Amino acid sequence: MRLGLIGFGNIAGTLLDLLSKTLDAPLAHLCVVTLPEFAAETEARLQAEFGAVAQDISVVGDAEALLAEKPDLVVECAGHGAVVAHVLPVLRAGTDVIMVSIGALSDAALEADLRAAASAGGARLVLPAGAVGGIDLLSALGAAGGLEVRYRGSKPPRAWTGTPAEAAVDLANLTEATTFFTGNAREAARDFPKNANVAATLALAGGGFEATRVELVADPAAPGNVHEYSVVSPLAKYSMRIENLPSAGNAKTSVSTVYSVLREIRNRIGPVAI
Ligand SMILES: NC(=O)C1=CN([C@@H]2O[C@H](COP(=O)(O)OP(=O)(O)OC[C@H]3O[C@@H](n4cnc5c(N)ncnc54)[C@H](O)[C@@H]3O)[C@@H](O)[C@H]2O)C=CC1
Numbered sequence: 001m002r003l004g005l006i007g008f009g010n011i012a013g014t015l016l017d018l019l020s021k022t023l024d025a026p027l028a029h030l031c032v033v034t035l036p037e038f039a040a041e042t043e044a045r046l047q048a049e050f051g052a053v054a055q056d057i058s059v060v061g062d063a064e065a066l067l068a069e070k071p072d073l074v075v076e077c078a079g080h081g082a083v084v085a086h087v088l089p090v091l092r093a094g095t096d097v098i099m100v101s102i103g104a105l106s107d108a109a110l111e112a113d114l115r116a117a118a119s120a121g122g123a124r125l126v127l128p129a130g131a132v133g134g135i136d137l138l139s140a141l142g143a144a145g146g147l148e149v150r151y152r153g154s155k156p157p158r159a160w161t162g163t164p165a166e167a168a169v170d171l172a173n174l175t176e177a178t179t180f181f182t183g184n185a186r187e188a189a190r191d192f193p194k195n196a197n198v199a200a201t202l203a204l205a206g207g208g209f210e211a212t213r214v215e216l217v218a219d220p221a222a223p224g225n226v227h228e229y230s231v232v233s234p235l236a237k238y239s240m241r242i243e244n245l246p247s248a249g250n251a252k253t254s255v256s257t258v259y260s261v262l263r264e265i266r267n268r269i270g271p272v273a274i
């Protein structure tokens with residue numbers, strides 16, 4: 001496989017580590033898109049730590065250069081800001097993208113552009129389950145309509161730094177679980193782009209951005225990044241609670257997100273997909 005990666009932060013580094021430990025054979029090629037200011041550092045780290053993951057590795061600055069490397073599959077793990085510049089052209093060129101910054105689809109115009117780009121290119125935009133689970137069942141039930149989905153995302157206060165939560169609560173001195181956001185999935189995903197992609201995933205799989213109710217909580221006693229949701233549909237009712245280990249490199253991101261991307265890649269390589 002020729003693999004493209006958009007972004008080289010916490011998810012990308014952990015993913016490459018997992019790939020180097022789990023792939024039967026090295027990738028034929030790895031191409032990483034970084035911001036220009038990180039190009040030299042990225043190249044040095046790739047050579048030092050991940051030289052064995054691919055037969056050949058290149059670092060580029062934009063989607064055009066990435067496409068010139070003819071990737072079979074591209075993983076976006078850079079954040080909402082990278083979606084317009086990089087994901088749209090890759091889809092238009094006919095290359096499938098696994099996109100973790102799912103909350104970017106809370107912008108209705110961008111969602112329409114992504115769907116049109118994938119359609120025009122004959123490519124597929126793959127939205128992985130990420131930090132949450134049960135998306136298979138939710139998406140299946142969604143086809144029958146009549147869904148009621150309620151989601152609550154709780155993380156330790158440090159995971160909410162640099163977000164609008166800072167204006168609502170005193171994160172540093174919080175002594176009990178505090179709900180600082182109540183609204184719908186569109187607002188949550190838009191206002192918390194590094195923390196509420198899960199809300200967008202539930203909305204897209206289930207009842208839509210407006211109908212999916214969201215609560216975001218800073219909890220000093222949270223056992224990790226906790227995702228809880230309940231589903232009521234005419235066909236089934238269920239609830240889910242996931243306590244995720246935060247990444248060592250980014251408290252906002254659960255490590256299981258990376259394993260979810262790994263799963264998507266392995267399902268494309270192996271003879272059986274599950
Ligand atoms: N779907 C899900 O369940 C989840 C999705 N996410 C999404 O994944 C994103 C990445 O997560 P992490 O790797 O933990 O964050 P990170 O901040 O460690 O890494 C992001 C990297 O992308 C780079 N970057 C930013 N803009 C770029 C651009 N235009 N072109 C190239 N590189 C660019 C940054 O320099 C940084 O190195 C988060 O921002 C979030 O939106 C995170 C957790 C769960």
Ligand SMILES: O=C([O-])CC(=O)C(=O)O
Pocket residue numbers: 131193194195196197198199225244252253254255257
């Ligand atoms: O990784 C997580 O726990 C969830 C997350 O950040 C998101 O939904 O954006």
